């Protein structure tokens with residue numbers, strides 16, 4: 696596919712024809728040298744595989760115990776959702792809503808939207824309302840703050856380590872992996888390629 700499209704350089708605004716570079720290659724602006732488009736190797740399959748892996752990790756992270764504390768013979772088990780419900784019960788509903796949004800809802804919607812785009816394309820069909828879905832996906836990304844949450848967990852685990860025995864649960868590992876898988880899926884996604892596929896889809 697060497698389809699030509701018109702594109703304005705985002706650095707110097709030079710209007711030019713953009714030819715699709717070969718897989719793994721990139722197209723640069725002839726005037727200022729800015730990278731206009733980088734063609735990612737096997738973007739569709741890789742993003743799809745990473746999104747599916749992310750979906751499984753997300754399910755595991757929500758279904759299994761996150762952390763267990765053992766203090767004076769008493770074991771307390773928590774799940775990912777426990778933090779949200781505890782905050783809510785303590786009257787901090789704003790914080791509860793923010794944690795729910797940034798650690799559960801946004802990753803779930805991100806994964807769903809990616810699969811909504813990629814699964815039909817894999818079978819040669821064009822997904823409906825693609826522009827809106829891509830825009831939503833782009834706007835949602837800054838709201839996923841799983842790594843911030845993970846950092847908070849690590850800090851509290853270190854603080855609590857002296858007082859109680861802490862047993863990391865399966866969900867904690869899945870959640871940690873999910874952070875990397877989601878980041879890799881977002882990096883592998885190539886909107887140029889998606890539009891190109893849509894043009895040739897039925």
Ligand SMILES: [Zn+2]
Nearest residue numbers: 704707724727
């Ligand atoms: Zn330029």
